[in-house]
Amino acid sequence: MKNYRRSKLGRVRLHTGVKIDHALLPVFGRLIVPRWLRRIRSLPALPIRPRELAGPWQPFDQKVPEELKTQPGILRYPEREQAAFEEIQLQDFFKLHRETMAWMAPRYWRSYLPVARRLLVARRAAHHTPRQDPPAPPPAADGAELAQRLKMKALEFGLSAVGVAPYDPKYTFEQHQGKVAGDRMVVCVLEQPHEPTQLAPSCKTENVALTTYAELLEKMLKLTAWLQSLGYKARCEDYEGESIYIHYGVQAGLGQLGLNGQLLTPQAGSRCRLAGITTNAPLAFDGPVDYGIEGVCDRCQICVRRCPAGAIPANRKEYRGVVKPKLNTKRCLPLVALADGCAVCMKVCPVQAFGLKAVIGEFERSGKILGKDTDELEGYDWPLDGRHYAPGDRPRIPAEVSLPPDWQFDPQRRQPLPAATEGATK
Ligand code: SF4
Numbered sequence: 320m321k322n323y324r325r326s327k328l329g330r331v332r333l334h335t336g337v338k339i340d341h342a343l344l345p346v347f348g349r350l351i352v353p354r355w356l357r358r359i360r361s362l363p364a365l366p367i368r369p370r371e372l373a374g375p376w377q378p379f380d381q382k383v384p385e386e387l388k389t390q391p392g393i394l395r396y397p398e399r400e401q402a403a404f405e406e407i408q409l410q411d412f413f414k415l416h417r418e419t420m421a422w423m424a425p426r427y428w429r430s431y432l433p434v435a436r437r438l439l440v441a442r443r444a445a446h447h448t449p450r451q452d453p454p455a456p457p458p459a460a461d462g463a464e465l466a467q468r469l470k471m472k473a474l475e476f477g478l479s480a481v482g483v484a485p486y487d488p489k490y491t492f493e494q495h496q497g498k499v500a501g502d503r504m505v506v507c508v509l510e511q512p513h514e515p516t517q518l519a520p521s522c523k524t525e526n527v528a529l530t531t532y533a534e535l536l537e538k539m540l541k542l543t544a545w546l547q548s549l550g551y552k553a554r555c556e557d558y559e560g561e562s563i564y565i566h567y568g569v570q571a572g573l574g575q576l577g578l579n580g581q582l583l584t585p586q587a588g589s590r591c592r593l594a595g596i597t598t599n600a601p602l603a604f605d606g607p608v609d610y611g612i613e614g615v616c617d618r619c620q621i622c623v624r625r626c627p628a629g630a631i632p633a634n635r636k637e638y639r640g641v642v643k644p645k646l647n648t649k650r651c652l653p654l655v656a657l658a659d660g661c662a663v664c665m666k667v668c669p670v671q672a673f674g675l676k677a678v679i680g681e682f683e684r685s686g687k688i689l690g691k692d693t694d695e696l697e698g699y700d701w702p703l704d705g706r707h708y709a710p711g712d713r714p715r716i717p718a719e720v721s722l723p724p725d726w727q728f729d730p731q732r733r734q735p736l737p738a739a740t741e742g743a744t745k
């Protein structure tokens with residue numbers, strides 16, 4: 320197991336980077352507003368250095384031990400899910416908490432600006448896909464064969480994996496209802512590179528995450544165009560603020576929900592980015608799978624212990640008819656904004672670091688969680704003070720970070736504020 324712990328000089332550089340971020344915020348943070356982002360989007364494209372991608376994922380073929388099994392996907396109560404939807408629909412976080420986003424987005428400037436143009440161009444193209452609806456009615460097709468062709472095409476375009484789930488309006492935000500192209504959601508996943516993720520929290524890791532989102536959208540646009548070329552309707556959704564893709568990832572059998580609130584795929588844990596394409600193509604559905612991930616999480620709990628904000632619960636609770644971990648966003652978000660995106664919960668996850676196959680293999684051999692209690696997995700360098708935190712030790716979060724003076728986030732809010740306060744990143 321490689322230890323990604325930085326040298327002392329490396330930690331000084333990490334800490335200095337954050338100080339520079341904060342000192343130059345009044346200059347560069349100002350660019351993260353719609354007026355400037357439109358200008359950045361219209362800049363000429365710079366040559367992109369091609370990245371070596373991890374390649375398509377192999378199907379997960381490990382037998383899951385009985386003691387790790389729970390249920391396929393996630394435990395849900397469909398009647399209570401429906402009742403919650405009818406009572407109040409899910410809201411687009413970016414609209415519901417405009418003032419929070421206006422506070423957070425500029426603090427991302429060092430991670431965001433280098434990839435801003437590429438990301439903005441891809442997101443704009445995704446927003447405009449409905450205009451490219453095909454003129455001809457779609458041909459009849461065999462669903463299983465079509466889904467197979469779609470998956471081959473997705474891999475050819477460089478996506479790590481795709482799955483097909485029924486479209487469900489309960490998991491589209493109220494602000495985006497009615498935009499879909501059909502009754503299916505093609506969930507698309509692109510793996511984020513391994514090494515920079517192990518350096519989280521850092522600006523480098525955040526930049527790689529955003530670059531992966533840009534690449535994901537570029538590949539999804541190609542897949543959308545391919546579906547349209549066959550005569551079907553297809554609409555590429557933006558990864559931000561339209562639907563809850565974690566729900567679709569679980570329903571399409573691409574992974575299960577981890578205690579850190581993220582989709583844990585067997586191949587790369589949550590070290591991947593996802594979004595979706597809605598379509599009327601009669602693709603055969605994939606279904607939820609029990610990979611034993613909830614069983615692993617119950618025995619692991621590393622992210623619960625290592626989260627610097629203490630924002631991850633040790634247990635799942637029913638929320639809107641679904642049993643899941645409910646993260647304390649009020650504690651988490653200031654760290655995400657001020658500590659280079661944080662992402663400690665992704666970095667310390669053994670499924671992310673080693674893959675589920677290795678984790679299950681170790682569990683069968685020794686009954687233990689691979690990497691638990693080791694510095695290689697659990698240790699991280701903390702940008703806000705430049706110190707390394709080994710297992711058993713966590714950073715102390717000062718009050719001005721955990722509750723910044725100008726921070727207005729209200730997790731209880733259910734209705735968006737008026738548009739005048741918008742500071743969106745779109
Ligand atoms: S991003 Fe950081 S603060 Fe938020 S849940 Fe993960 S580890 Fe905790």
Ligand code: SF4
Nearest residue numbers: 577616619620622668
């Ligand atoms: S760190 Fe452990 S408990 Fe947390 S999501 Fe990963 S496997 Fe689950």
